[in-house]
Amino acid sequence: MYETSLGAIGVFVAFVLFVLWISYYFARRTKSSKGYFAAGGNIHWSINGIAFAGDYLSAASFLGICGMIATVGYDGFLYSIGYLAGWIVALFVIAEPMKRLGKFTFTDALDAKFNSRGIQLTAAISTLVVSIFYLIPQMVGAGTLVTPLLGLPHHVGVILVGTIVIIIVATAGMASTTYVQFLKGGLLIIFSISIVLITLYNGLATSPKTGHDEVYHEFKALPVTFNGEHKPIPTDVAYALSGTVEPTKGMVFAKLSRDGKDSWWYLAKDEAGADVLTEAYWVTQLAAPIRDSKGAMVSVLYNGIPKTDSKPLQAGHIQKLMFHGQRIAEARNLSIVEFLGTIKESTITRFSSKTIDDGKDKVTVYYQNPTPGKELLAPGVKFKVSKGATFMDKMNFASLMMALFFGTAALPHILIRYYTVPTPAAARKSTIVAIAAIGLFYVLTLFMGLGAMVNGVVDLTDDNMSAPLLARSFGVTLFAIISAIAFATVLGTVSGLIVASSGAVAHDLMDRFFNMKLTDKGKVFAGKISAIVVGILAMILGIIYKGMNVSYLVGWAFAVAASANLPAIVMLLFWKGTTKRGIAASIITGIVASVGMILLSPDMFERYGLVRSSAPIGLNNPGIISIPLSFVVLVVVSLMTKQTPALAAKKTS
Amino acid sequence: MDHGPASDWSKDKASNFKTRIGIWMFMLYAIIYLGFILINTINPSLMASDIGGLNLAIIYGFGLIIFALMLAFVYNAICSAAEEELNGTIPDLGEEKE
Numbered sequence: 001m002y003e004t005s006l007g008a009i010g011v012f013v014a015f016v017l018f019v020l021w022i023s024y025y026f027a028r029r030t031k032s033s034k035g036y037f038a039a040g041g042n043i044h045w046s047i048n049g050i051a052f053a054g055d056y057l058s059a060a061s062f063l064g065i066c067g068m069i070a071t072v073g074y075d076g077f078l079y080s081i082g083y084l085a086g087w088i089v090a091l092f093v094i095a096e097p098m099k100r101l102g103k104f105t106f107t108d109a110l111d112a113k114f115n116s117r118g119i120q121l122t123a124a125i126s127t128l129v130v131s132i133f134y135l136i137p138q139m140v141g142a143g144t145l146v147t148p149l150l151g152l153p154h155h156v157g158v159i160l161v162g163t164i165v166i167i168i169v170a171t172a173g174m175a176s177t178t179y180v181q182f183l184k185g186g187l188l189i190i191f192s193i194s195i196v197l198i199t200l201y202n203g204l205a206t207s208p209k210t211g212h213d214e215v216y217h218e219f220k221a222l223p224v225t226f227n228g229e230h231k232p233i234p235t236d237v238a239y240a241l242s243g244t245v246e247p248t249k250g251m252v253f254a255k256l257s258r259d260g261k262d263s264w265w266y267l268a269k270d271e272a273g274a275d276v277l278t279e280a281y282w283v284t285q286l287a288a289p290i291r292d293s294k295g296a297m298v299s300v301l302y303n304g305i306p307k308t309d310s311k312p313l314q315a316g317h318i319q320k321l322m323f324h325g326q327r328i329a330e331a332r333n334l335s336i337v338e339f340l341g342t343i344k345e346s347t348i349t350r351f352s353s354k355t356i357d358d359g360k361d362k363v364t365v366y367y368q369n370p371t372p373g374k375e376l377l378a379p380g381v382k383f384k385v386s387k388g389a390t391f392m393d394k395m396n397f398a399s400l401m402m403a404l405f406f407g408t409a410a411l412p413h414i415l416i417r418y419y420t421v422p423t424p425a426a427a428r429k430s431t432i433v434a435i436a437a438i439g440l441f442y443v444l445t446l447f448m449g450l451g452a453m454v455n456g457v458v459d460l461t462d463d464n465m466s467a468p469l470l471a472r473s474f475g476v477t478l479f480a481i482i483s484a485i486a487f488a489t490v491l492g493t494v495s496g497l498i499v500a501s502s503g504a505v506a507h508d509l510m511d512r513f514f515n516m517k518l519t520d521k522g523k524v525f526a527g528k529i530s531a532i533v534v535g536i537l538a539m540i541l542g543i544i545y546k547g548m549n550v551s552y553l554v555g556w557a558f559a560v561a562a563s564a565n566l567p568a569i570v571m572l573l574f575w576k577g578t579t580k581r582g583i584a585a586s587i588i589t590g591i592v593a594s595v596g597m598i599l600l601s602p603d604m605f606e607r608y609g610l611v612r613s614s615a616p617i618g619l620n621n622p623g624i625i626s627i628p629l630s631f632v633v634l635v636v637v638s639l640m641t642k643q644t645p646a647l648a649a650k651k652t653s
Numbered sequence: 654m655d656h657g658p659a660s661d662w663s664k665d666k667a668s669n670f671k672t673r674i675g676i677w678m679f680m681l682y683a684i685i686y687l688g689f690i691l692i693n694t695i696n697p698s699l700m701a702s703d704i705g706g707l708n709l710a711i712i713y714g715f716g717l718i719i720f721a722l723m724l725a726f727v728y729n730a731i732c733s734a735a736e737e738e739l740n741g742t743i744p745d746l747g748e749e750k751e
Contacts, residue, residue, distance in 0.1 A: 078714075341706040377711055378700045397693065405683075428732060439718045
């Protein structure tokens, strides 16, 4: 359990109140539907650009990417590269035409030429599907954040975010969402720069400082000899071997007991090549719950102590620090090149995990896994692309990178932001501001992630909190500010998605597809009601999907967006032969193919509790198949439904 | 209901030119991004090779981010110049209408 601090709660509450005040302020100015859905269309491009950054740098970026870099190094940074590269598609292909064609929603732009009910329906459904896919990880992220910050359970966090967002969106719509995003995007970048500067100044050390008054745990290594059954026996007689477990061939965990207390160790070689048992951390899932010091029932133990009484399991350090070819204990005040160069030459102790059975209990052992910095600063730790990689592994990697590249410009909450600025030129300029801000942030993620990895702050049970916990090691105030910003990150992205969804329901479906002839006021009212319904749905999903990796689902949301929306947008803009049936068919194909492949993927089969290899599709990331398929369907259907000029002339006459 | 664009900005004479430039720049970036994916999948060990204290993975990765920004600035400069030449000066920010 993390200790909560009054300061942290104070900063957090002040921030949330300020955000609500902004909503109230803009609510009084929002009367028309244009005001509600597009912030009146008169936001300055520089503000819109930073608001783009606010929209885009969601929980997946700040929490997910930093956490992934903190555990697997460069492979997490690949997400940063892909997410940023996606903006090139947005800037060069989408920005200005989107602004020229549309009014409130992405559907408007697609439909500008055709006025087709098929397009209105399919595009609105696609907006809803992508938004909901994207909303789940945001809500899960919100729940993850409040646990260490406010000491509240996951579902309270989800409901808190949901409620605040509904208030923001239902009162003021896009205008307040824009200013909240602007504020949050700006603050996120400023404070991320501070964290990186402090990390570089503190430098690298074999015994990191984990906090002002906390000392990093020194992990022991016990020399062993082997008995007749080839079991490792510590030479230190204070430890007695109670048993060993071999989860996979050649991997040995030993349970030792000292003074009546059990602990788990991992059999490895030390630097000299001698056999040693290295100290591990472990989490026990008890079959029969016990009472903690306050008398509450607990079924999870951290290092043998009830979870509620224990400190969180934070670890990760440099085992061998090499600076300019010399082995040293610490190097302070580093430049960015020195920081990366030193990590590359050094050996970093990461913690890998393995779950084993210990009687009726399940024990997850987090064992020391010394990894050369050279490997951590190149791809391959998480994504199997090098030795032993199968063709499918490589396809998966290429597919993910493709979805990230093409997904950005197809996200509904990004697309609607093009309608808040007055001109196509302003749309272009705000995209460039966004690229600058987001690019800077993504460069910082590498340093925040690696900083967390070597400074003993990574929470082994939940890597999503790595960046905020790195800030916490510098001081509780910084932690409070960073957490409040991270919370606002979730808040802002969720409100953007909910505005996009409510636009899809009120404007595309009710007003246009069902032709309900809403008055301007009626449309705003319908938008607000839809916002509340989508918000409640998001809260429910956020609670159901607790514990799901935040970046993971976002990668899928990108794949769905890229498959469903991008072919339609691109072909409409650049191919004169595109027909309304072609667009509608391509959107439906994109949704069905990408969502279908995700549901049938090995990753999902594992989640259903089935064997991975029984999944009918070997790919986890659908993009590489579903995006081209959606393009092909658009072209084929368009060619089939193309009207000859004579026929078209006959119809119009 | 009127479903025209949010602002009247329909007579942008530079729009065809801007679209063409945009496509070329997109292609340029897409090729470099594709190169990054191909090295990672076909010859990943190349990514770990040293370049002046760092390695190719870091240089190429940072390079993709910085190159995106540089292209964006160049694109904006070209577009703004074209707009000014073909349309005359256009204000970026619409007047407050409320």
